[in-house]
Amino acid sequence: MVSKEHLKKIGSRIFSEANDLKRTPETLAKDLGMKPQDVQNILDGERPIEDTYSLVARMGSTYPIDASDLLIPEDDTTNGVKIMRKDDSEASKRIFDRKDKTGALTPYYDYRDTAMSKLAPLKPEWIKELRAVENSDPENSDVAYNNGHFMHQATFFKGPVNFYWQDKDGIKHSSEMNTGDSNYITPFHPHSFTSRSQNEEALILAVTFGGDVRRAQKELYALGQRGVDGAMLDYRNHNSATSQLLKQHMRNERMSADNLQNLLESKGVSIELDSILSGKSPITEQERREISYVLNIEPSDLTIPKYRPEEEVIVKQKREEDGYNYPDNKNPNYRIHTLARTSKMPLMKGFDIQPLQRQIPIDKGTDNSLHTWAYNYGNENIGLSWYANGEVHKEVLHPGDSMIMQPYVPHSLSNPSDGDARLVSIGVPGALNLAAQKELSYFTSGERVAKETKKWF
């Protein structure tokens, strides 16, 4: 049953689209061959969801718009948090077979869901490695690699797990991982996991997630290969990628190399444009500033993160001494170890967290801008307090429980039993990422951004 509040949200979104099309509810009704009162009732959330769907479908076939953009995923959290209990994870168990060295299909992974939400771009799985190997040779024919996948992956390891991956030249690598270790895998690198033990539990928390490319997926599917080929820069050759990006900005600005050179000279700037455009020379910071200025873009629009081959697949082994006490050593709430990081995905933030206090007042809690997934991987209960909708909420995360928390929810984690409590968490941005945030901040008001109420024209 869809709530009236949610129907009103979609109604408000339809109203916003009608606004963009310079249509009032009355003209909308006329264009769609509907009664004005019916349209108004749907916008007010007074009708069943089927009527909303039907209005959206009519708008999609009448106007040049993407009708699927009018539907809003329903918030499936309770006050910004969604918890999945261990038993529910267990009930989602699927065992997948893969070939062993004899060619026989035998159990390879035991897959279980952990907390997911309609709004969070995360698909985190609990995966137990069922294939035990006798050595860590990446060419071991008992290791079944996958074909690599579209989503980014951040993995947390628990127990004696071997991690295998294939680099872009097709060479296979392996690393022996243990509890607290982590990795990051760039999309489409083939990889695999096995156990180094017959009796000890070897498992991973494999957190796959989509970024901006995932959010552009609809457009990429619609445009086809031309869109992909057009957008993809030669990232692994930094000078060549910078030159491609510069040329794209020039084409967008309908400016030839000659035009650009003349424009720069008229400002008294002398730059060897040819060697930058040919990819022979790197662009200096000053050149980037001067060129951006005349192309009406920001220097950051002409900046590509430096290619670091070691960041294609990042393996991070936990070292106790790398941990830090948050917020300070005197009275720490948490002992924290950071998981694998990559500056090309600057907002992917994984942590191994030990809550240290029996209780933390909620005003000592903190929020962040990310969608966060967390899993209790230890043997102790963890207290979760959070503040949303004017109230403090409390839950207990038992061992094996997981949760999703929305952005901007102040929260704290406690250790009620005073034992060795352990939590792994991974945060990633949603569509409201840094680029969207900067654009939003230019707006003169945030009042009608998430709820259109006014006819503007």
Ligand SMILES: [Fe+2]
């Ligand atoms: Fe994977």
